Amino acid sequence: MGKVKIKKQSTIIDMTAMSDVTVLLLTFFMLTSTFLQKEPVTVITPPSVSEAKVPDEKLVQVLVAPNGKVYLNMTGAKDSTQLSTETFRKEVLLDVYGDRKPGLTQKQVKEFCNLGTFGMPLNKISEWLNLPMEKRDEALKEEGGIPIKMSVKTTTEDGQSAAGQPNEFQIWLKAIRQVMHNHGLDDDLRGGHLVAIKAEQNCPYSLVQVVMDNLQTEKLNKFTLMTSLKQEAEE
Amino acid sequence: MAKKNKSRQKKFDTRIDFTPMVDMNMLLITFFMLCTTMLKSQTLDLVLPTNEKVDKEEETKIKESDAITFILDGNVTTDKNGQQTSTDSKIYFYEGQPDMENFTLNDIKFGKEKDAIRDMLQKRNKELLVEINKLKAQWKKGEINDSIYNARVIVAREKQAADINAKRPIIIIKPTANACYADVVRMLDEMQINEISTYQIESLNKQDSTLYEHKVGHALGAK
Numbered sequence: 103m104g105k106v107k108i109k110k111q112s113t114i115i116d117m118t119a120m121s122d123v124t125v126l127l128l129t130f131f132m133l134t135s136t137f138l139q140k141e142p143v144t145v146i147t148p149p150s151v152s153e154a155k156v157p158d159e160k161l162v163q164v165l166v167a168p169n170g171k172v173y174l175n176m177t178g179a180k181d182s183t184q185l186s187t188e189t190f191r192k193e194v195l196l197d198v199y200g201d202r203k204p205g206l207t208q209k210q211v212k213e214f215c216n217l218g219t220f221g222m223p224l225n226k227i228s229e230w231l232n233l234p235m236e237k238r239d240e241a242l243k244e245e246g247g248i249p250i251k252m253s254v255k256t257t258t259e260d261g262q263s264a265a266g267q268p269n270e271f272q273i274w275l276k277a278i279r280q281v282m283h284n285h286g287l288d289d290d291l292r293g294g295h296l297v298a299i300k301a302e303q304n305c306p307y308s309l310v311q312v313v314m315d316n317l318q319t320e321k322l323n324k325f326t327l328m329t330s331l332k333q334e335a336e337e
Numbered sequence: 338m339a340k341k342n343k344s345r346q347k348k349f350d351t352r353i354d355f356t357p358m359v360d361m362n363m364l365l366i367t368f369f370m371l372c373t374t375m376l377k378s379q380t381l382d383l384v385l386p387t388n389e390k391v392d393k394e395e396e397t398k399i400k401e402s403d404a405i406t407f408i409l410d411g412n413v414t415t416d417k418n419g420q421q422t423s424t425d426s427k428i429y430f431y432e433g434q435p436d437m438e439n440f441t442l443n444d445i446k447f448g449k450e451k452d453a454i455r456d457m458l459q460k461r462n463k464e465l466l467v468e469i470n471k472l473k474a475q476w477k478k479g480e481i482n483d484s485i486y487n488a489r490v491i492v493a494r495e496k497q498a499a500d501i502n503a504k505r506p507i508i509i510i511k512p513t514a515n516a517c518y519a520d521v522v523r524m525l526d527e528m529q530i531n532e533i534s535t536y537q538i539e540s541l542n543k544q545d546s547t548l549y550e551h552k553v554g555h556a557l558g559a560k
Contacts, residue, residue, distance in 0.1 A: 117355030117356050117358070118355050121358050121359050121362065124362035124363055125362055128362055128366050131369035131370060134373070135372065136373065147378060149522075149523075150379060150381050150523075150525070150526050151526050152380065152529065153379060155378075155380070168420040168421055169421065170419070294384065295380075300378075301518050303522075304424070304519060305423065305517075305518050306411065306421050306516065307411075307521055308413075308514035309421065309518070310521070311512075311514065323384060323385045323386065323387055324382070324384045324385075327380065327381045327525075328378045328379070328380055329380065329381050329522060330378060332526075
């Protein structure tokens with residue numbers, strides 16, 4: 103009576119192949135990923151049939167929160183010989199800030215260059231940049247927002263209406279124009295893809311209108327609205 | 338001695354257990370998957386007229402009969418956090434000049450039903466749409482390739498733009514401050530879908546406000 107021989111099978115599985123696959127996947131995700139931009143408010147953009155993609159360079163994004171607060175985000179060119187994001191931000195900030203008091207330190211300027219979306223009244227920027235990282239976002243939400251209210255038109259004696267003092271949003275736009283111009287990027291300035299407005303789909307039009315009015319005042323008549331893709335069923 | 342030592346040397350197993358490596362990789366993959374945005378936002382181009390003074394001669398004249406004015410309206414509520422939302426979207430329209438005698442302002446809705454905006458605009462822009470649909474059918478069957486299709490569509494559009502007698506709707510979109518932003522974008526979408534080349538966004542003028550007041554029963558902005 104011979105016993106049935108059971109082959110002893112090894113329970114060890116060779117994980118090398120599995121490892122190969124995971125590393126490949128990992129590489130794919132690392133190379134294709136663009137990280138979610140941190141924004142002070144999350145907005146859901148309205149759906150549209152438009153298929154044009156948001157450019158990933160030379161973009162000024164205007165974020166309109168549902169409570170009417172406005173934030174900015176600036177991205178420079180990808181091409182390193184052109185205006186980089188850091189230089190773009192630095193020069194715009196210095197242009198806007200001018201010789202306001204208190205002056206900005208080198209460190210504060212450097213901090214600013216590495217930030218994402220920002221939006222603080224000019225007199226609070228210095229204070230805001232001194233805050234630790236964690237508190238900055240909160241401050242943006244609580245007391246942030248670039249002052250954008252259109253200034254009242256003044257009428258001079260001979261009946262000509264002149265635009266009032268530019269508000270801070272317009273000062274930022276002016277600085278952006280100036281910096282773009284200095285770097286010979288006038289074409290991008292006029293191309294109509296520089297400014298993108300990102301607003302919540304259910305917000306009243308008046309919030310967006312203020313931004314548009316300001317852009318028009320600064321002669322930026324061409325811009326884009328950020329939307330999400332909607333599939334339009336064929337007839 | 339030396340010989341003895343050599344013989345004692347153990348044979349090492351060259352296999353390495355990859356399980357922890359796989360574990361770690363999986364974790365990293367999960368991280369990247371959750372942190373990435375695969376979908377990029379879309380954009381909608383918009384060109385606004387300059388707000389600088391334009392000479393009377395330079396102003397483009399449009400045929401009254403071709404113009405349709407849409408007034409978008411809604412209801413704004415503000416919650417305790419100051420978040421504003423616009424609901425109850427309503428759309429009114431009039432054709433040509435505002436009717437200052439009877440104050441006619443018609444209701445219309447988004448959608449594809451009969452008498453909704455899509456239907457109305459399609460009828461208005463029939464000539465061009467028929468032509469483009471013909472091209473589209475050809476393109477789907479594979480009779481013409483992408484580049485020919487695109488070129489022909491552009492030719493068709495230009496032909497309509499150049500022809501003064503062509504029936505070509507001109508749309509004026511007038512959102513009130515309370516209108517929903519999504520509705521404005523939707524309206525712009527309709528322009529794209531229906532191949533309407535001439536449209537613009539404006540704010541309401543005095544006549545529009547009067548029409549609005551008669552229609553709704555209260556003045557613009559008052560509630």
